[in-house]
Amino acid sequence: MDVQKTVSQLFADMDGAIGEIYFVACGGSLVDMYVSDYVVKSESKTLVSGLYTANEFVHVPPAKLGCHSVVVLCSHSGSTAETVEAARVAHRAGARTIGLTYNRKADLLEESDYSFIYEWGDEKRVHGNPMALMLDLTVLIIDQAEGWPQLPAFRRGMDIIDDVVGKAEDAVVPRAKAFAERYRDENMFYVLASGASYGHAYGFAICSLMEMQWLDAAPIHSGEFFHGPFEVTDRDTPFILVMGLGRTRELDERALRFLNEYAHKVEVVDAKELGLDVIDDSVSEFFNPILFYSVLSKYRQALSTARNHGLDVRRYMGKVEY
Known part of the structure; x- marks a missing residue:
């Protein structure tokens, strides 16, 4: 589970042409994404962000969804039907997908170009939980896309x-x-x-x-x-x-x-x-x-x-x- 390596591979696979990041999930997993969406909106000058409950994303996908889009999806079980279908919608539009789950046999992993199996159960070890992972992923994407001066302070905070x-x-x-x-x-x-x-x-x-x-x-x-x-x-x-x-x-x-x-x-x-x-x-x-x-x-x-x-x-x- 190497966030920096994943971000570097993502930029290489997309020739650096990332325009949008969409965060898609349901319930508690969607809650975990709120801060990542907030960071993109408040800190990035070049990236568009969207936060979607999965079934709405399936029925009303964003018009900009396409080959310049990254779609981050999270499901604790990895089998939330709406979230798995949202990943399929993203793929059909040509987007890259990043899936996060606790389940190593999750259906979501089959629809994810890049994936993370996160830690769960110890609420005092939060740096490896899905919220922290997605936040780390997001700030590294911002930094690689345009530079983020606050990254050293953020890293110290994560430590x-x-x-x-x-x-x-x-x-x-x-x-x-x-x-x-x-x-x-x-x-x-x-x-x-x-x-x-x-x-x-x-x-x-x-x-x-x-x-x-x-x-x-x-x-x-x-x-x-x-x-x-x-x-x-x-x-x-x-x-x-x-x-x-x-x-x-x-x-x-x-x-x-x-x-x-x-x-x-x-x-x-x-x-x-x-x-x-x-x-x-x-x-x-x-x-x-x-x-x-x-x-x-x-x-x-x-x-x-x-x-x-x-x-x-x-x-x-x-x-x-x-």
């Missing part, structure tokens, strides 16, 4: 992120337990975040709360909070504010000031408080989601225990035809 996450996980355990005890009987949560972190507000809402706990939940972008959603704020409505480091932190801080005045049930998960600020300011925002995935996993585990609702219990997923 220490496991240690940062491990310490943050240990620190948050008692807070997560207290959160779960306080909110065990709630049925609805709003989850706020911005910038590179917003994907994990979305992911925590749809995967951790809705899928795994059968609770109503909605992600809200901190920047959009004051353009409609804040009207639901009262002292009885629970909010989870995921505060990242970086250029959009001001959006989260504005939301926090409002919630501190008008809400009563507010849980703040702050990357700065959890030690992410040891990573250089120029790249720390890109590590927010890596930290938040592991930290919020502690919250969902604590909530699962407090509610006596196992994280693997399902009513429909894998149970019925859909």
